[in-house]
Amino acid sequence: MAETLKRICLVIPCYNEEHRLDIDEYRKFSGRMDFLFVNDGSSDGTLKLLEREVSGFASVLSLEKNSGKAEAVRRGMMHMRTLPSYDGIEWAGFWDADLATPLDEVENILKFGDLICPDADAVFGSRIYRLGSEIKRSPVRRLLSRFFCFIFKTLYRIETYDSQCGAKIFRKKTIDDAFSEPFISKWIFDVEIILRLKNSRLVEYPVKKWVDVKGSKVVKFGNIITISRDVFKLWKKYG
Ligand SMILES: Nc1nc2c(ncn2[C@@H]2O[C@H](COP(=O)(O)OP(=O)(O)O)[C@@H](O)[C@H]2O)c(=O)[nH]1
Ligand SMILES: [Mg+2]
DSSP states (O other): OGGGTTOEEEEEEESSOTTTOOHHHHHHHTTTSEEEEEEESOSSSHHHHHHHHTTTTSEEEEESSOOOHHHHHHHHHHHGGGSGGGGGOSEEEEEOTTOSSOTHHHHHHHHIIIIIOTTOSEEEEEOOOOTTOEEEOOHHHHHHHHHHHHHHHHHHOOOOSOSOOSEEEEEGGGHHHHHSSOOSOSSOHHHHHHHHTTTSOEEEEEOSEEEOOSOOSSOSHHHHHHHHHHHHHHHHHHO
16 A cells, blocks of 8 residues: 555536535545546535545645636646645646546556556556456447447547546646646547647556446537537547
């Protein structure tokens, strides 16, 4: 355990997460990693919950207006640099608030970075179905993910198996390149990050567990149209 002690700070973007945030789970892991919760202009009791429950063991940044996950993560990554613990950490990342990827995977992803790919600039969680893993995703999400990865490969020559997993970590030196400029895409900013980091060494870590948590706000028909527009915008800018 000691080797992962506060080597990493995770941004947790939170939009209307009052009923999904498992505060006790975060508290349990807070001795081993830092958390920066970003309230993304929630209209429910998320901010009150964060102020009441996490300020004793984690940091909170609150955005007045809802700006979407991409901007919430970006602002969090930028704000992290002002935290007193920032100098001591080696890695920074973002992790979905619903803990679809459990927090014990943080240690595994760090080990993967250290042992298997010590020269990696970023390690991205990837939901690969295989013996010994527990990946529970709806068939619709699986299908969409395969379809969009095919598009990304064709249009941008990105060889990722799973671009959208909400568990990603970055070495500190890559943060500026990945996050200093606002993203032009709303839902596929993960792909935009890959396009921005084309000169860095990026690797995928096959998560052992990923469980679809009820209450997703992303997979909706309207968003699929926005995603398609994003694909075109990215192609125009980075293609
Ligand atoms: N949907 C949505 N999620 C946001 C927004 N801002 C931050 N998030 C966070 O993005 C993460 C992923 O959201 P979720 O609904 O679980 O997406 P999914 O599981 O990928 O379908 C969660 O931590 C959300 O709280 C936003 O404006 N909309
Ligand atoms: Mg989710």
